Amino acid sequence: TQLLEQSPQFLSIQEGENLTVYCNSSSVFSSLQWYRQEPGEGPVLLVTVVTGGEVKKLKRLTFQFGDARKDSSLHITAAQPGDTGLYLCAGEAGNNRKLIWGLGTSLAVNP
Amino acid sequence: DAMVIQNPRYQVTQFGKPVTLSCSQTLNHNVMYWYQQKSSQAPKLLFHYYDKDFNNEADTPDNFQSRRPNTSFCFLDIRSPGLGDAAMYLCATSRDLSGNNEQYFGPGTRLTVT
Numbered sequence: 001t002q003l004l005e006q007s008p009q010f011l012s013i014q015e016g017e018n019l020t021v022y023c024n025s026s027s028v029f030s031s032l033q034w035y036r037q038e039p040g041e042g043p044v045l046l047v048t049v050v051t052g053g054e055v056k057k058l059k060r061l062t063f064q065f066g067d068a069r070k071d072s073s074l075h076i077t078a079a080q081p082g083d084t085g086l087y088l089c090a091g092e093a094g095n096n097r098k099l100i101w102g103l104g105t106s107l108a109v110n111p
Numbered sequence: 112d113a114m115v116i117q118n119p120r121y122q123v124t125q126f127g128k129p130v131t132l133s134c135s136q137t138l139n140h141n142v143m144y145w146y147q148q149k150s151s152q153a154p155k156l157l158f159h160y161y162d163k164d165f166n167n168e169a170d171t172p173d174n175f176q177s178r179r180p181n182t183s184f185c186f187l188d189i190r191s192p193g194l195g196d197a198a199m200y201l202c203a204t205s206r207d208l209s210g211n212n213e214q215y216f217g218p219g220t221r222l223t224v225t
Contacts, residue, residue: 031211031212033211035216040199040218041218041219042115042117042201042202042203042216042218042219043154043201043216044216045213045214045215048213050211088153088154090214092211092212098156099156099212099214101153103153104151104153
């Protein structure tokens with residue numbers, strides 16, 4: 001069974017702090033996506049990483065795909081209250097094209 | 112703007128009373144998905160349509176059915192809702208099953224079962 005483990009599960013920080021959340025698996029993924037979900041809303045796609053070792057930046061967010069394409073990280077610099085939400089990673093593997101979802105990291109950024 | 116729309120945003124139904132949730136998309140995507148998400152959990156895929164081809168997940172209860180009358184619309188029917196079916200139901204689309212399968216979600220319908 002393919003699993004994606006996200007850590008930490010919960011994170012509460014002050015505005016301006018930096019943070020990193022992790023998405024790990026023993027399986028290889030052909031691509032991995034990061035989503036942010038705000039309370040009462042659907043997930044919104046932030047980025048897709050495809051190549052092992054790939055780094056993508058989206059303003060203050062930096063996404064990295066592990067060399068072996070089994071893990072990924074999301075680093076947020078100078079977090080703001082607007083970054084609050086549930087961060088979900090989802091990996092695509094196999095021929096059936098289904099996404100395997102992590103349980104998410106719930107981030108609260110306090111003013 | 113191209114988008115995924117879900118109606119209603121909030122739905123209350125009684126135990127055992129059939130309910131239908133709606134999803135429409137203006138993205139002209141081939142694939143439409145229905146997910147169930149409970150509090151503090153990841154979305155759980157119920158089924159998806161690739162064009163008119165229906166693909167049910169093995170662990171989706173028979174109580175859940177879906178219809179896709181055309182490219183733009185997809186419905187989730189819950190034939191006899193139980194208390195355990197209270198959840199957020201998310202509709203998503205993707206352009207195709209090739210590529211990176213990037214999915215675009217609607218805002219969800221929060222279902223309450225009384």
